Amino acid sequence: MQTKLADFIRDTADGAEADAILRKCVHCGFCTATCPTFQLLGDELDSPRGRIYLIKQMLEGEAVSARTQLHLDRCLTCRSCETTCPSGVEYGRLVDIGRKWAENLAPPRSAPQQVKRWLLANTISQPAVFGAAYRVARALRPLMPSTLAAKLAPSRPRGVWPSPRHARKWLVLGGCAQPALTPDVNAAAARVLDRIGISLIEVRRDGCCGALRSHLNDHEGGREDASRLLQQWQPALERGEVEGVVITASGCGSFVREYRHLFRDDAPMLAQAGKVVAQTLDIAELIARETHALDECLVKRALGGRGAIAFHSPCTLQHGLQIRGVVEGLLQRAGYELTPVADAHLCCGSAGSYSLLQPEIATSLRDNKLAALAAGKPVGIASANVGCIAHLGSAADVPVRHWIEWLDEALST
Template identity: 50%
Template sequence: MQTHLSDAANHLPRAKEAESILRTCVHCGFCNATCPTYQLLGDELDGPRGRIYLVKQALEGAPVGASTQQHLDRCLSCRNCETTCPSGVKYHDLLDIGRAWVDQQVTRPPGQRLLRQSLRAVLPQPRLFDVLVRAGQALRPLLPASLKTKLPAARVAPGQRPVPRHPRRVLLLEGCVQQVLSPNTNAASARLLDRLGISVEPVTEAGCCGAVDFHLDAQAQALDRARRNIDAWWPAIEAGAEAIVQTASGCGAFVRDYGHLLERDPRYAAKAARVSALARDLVQVLEAEPIEQLGWCAEQRLAFHCPCTLQHALKLGGAVERLLLRLGFHLADVPDGHLCCGSAGTYSLTQPALARQLRDQRLEALESAGPDLIATANIGCQLHLAGAGRTPVRHWIEIVEAALLVRQD
């Protein structure tokens, strides 16, 4: 696709990257066939090809307005189109560049600004978020439905974490939303890794990965969070930590991108590249270990929802399913497993109507074979799917640990 960036756009830090991505696109339209929002809305501008044209026009100096911003906002960033694209177009990078450029020129309505600023102020702060969640649970009957469905009725207590005692050590990204709404996910991961001879070394200074800020009009603040995490992890990395483990694939996809996003930062480029190289989803760590030796009682029938960030960003589609099968779980067939559930980070709050439609479609597929539980690998998907109040939804590592505990009993 031929393009000529405007003088103003040419001064953007990622201008050459944007131009290179635009030239890669051959307008074939294969991407639209797997785009969730295009399938729902049937509008070319709500598919990847149309959004690429919108970004191209904006970067070439064409006027942009609320309509352009809305079409870009409606994208889930699921990256399904990247898996489909025969030309290898790095769509998510172009979208990030385009969104930031449009947001500089288009002032959002007050309600949108307030929502986005509130999410950025609350979600990455676990202590503040926990206080608000407790208040929300106490006032649950008075909350609007859109918020009520985001609050689990009860949280599973995390239990004790093992004290680090093994020569093999990994770091664990605690996350922000997950440690408040599903605190047992990381605790179960630490206990299971300990059983396999791998200790989780705590790094309390590390915080939110930065994805919330990055996707809510605050990319500079997101990169500052990335730098703080790198600084927090660096002593342990130098001391020989094997990996930086993520149990939420959305966080994992963003940490994996640190090296790319900070490649122009002379102080952090090398360190960010090292962090990205060490980033591992939990399933990558466990699939290399003799996990079957722990003994299992895996009689439940599961439907696994593979998050978009796991299959399209991290390219780990099928990895969790293979591990669950190794452990003896019965997996239900799930039609259209490549499609998005509509969670997409904060998308279910900023685009609730579309998110609900996608969630209901996904649940129909996940429940089609009558599973006992739905398993997933990302806190956003977990909360969004569970919010429908249908089949219980849990992180797969909690289901695995529960099966191990049954066998021990």
């Protein structure tokens, strides 16, 4: 694609990156076949190709309207199009640039929209604040509309977290929403790892990875969250007290994997980020390295008759982290039968704060995903990200849990 960027962006870092990405696009349209919003709405401007044209026009100096912003807002940033694209277009990075400049160039958002986005960015990203707000909301659940009350369904309480007793130790990201929404996930990971000879250590109140504020166009706030997290993790890594950092939420893991890009213009932070990212793994990657120890635990268990479960692979796991088939293999190793899921590459509609900002689209995508997951009549649904678990769990007829919780259950019975 030929480009002629406007003066306001031509000689900037954003301009150089956007220009390189735009020039890779060959208009083939393969991305439209795997774009959830295009499949749902049928509007070319709600496809990656259409949004690329909108971003190109904006960066070449054409007027930016609220309509441009609407179509960029509707993008889930699921990155399914990146997996499909034969030309290697880094659409996720391009749409981030597009949203950033649209926020500056488009007419101001309405006051209610601005307040809502500010509250999401500055409440959910603070674990203590969000935890308190969530407890209050749970107490008021009987008074709320059914659609909102469903999002506050009871979660599994945090179980036992084994005390550190092994020479091998890993840090784990606590995160922002996960401690309130799915409090047993990290504890379940700690129990599984404890059985295979690894102690998991939690950094109290480590907070958000930066994804939430960044995706709501508060890029400086996102970098602040990421910088704080790096500073909390680095001392233990440098002293050799832990082997690395493990992350149980694939959304956070996908964003942390991008820290080198996030700090590309800050040399000291870039060096720090590079060291930490090199020592960071998704929980599936870590356990997959330890399958011999896992098998030794599993051989002592009766693995039959667990019933079939359906696995929903979050977009951040399969398209962001590019981890495919690993979780499924671990669950099957533990004796679970996995049901087939049609259109497994499509987003469930959670997408961080998306389900709160675009509820109609998110609900349609959720219902389509649940229909696909339920087709094989599973006794439960497994996933790998807190947002997907909460979103699907708000309407599912069977339990929706993190896959590490299902694995922990297999090792406990």
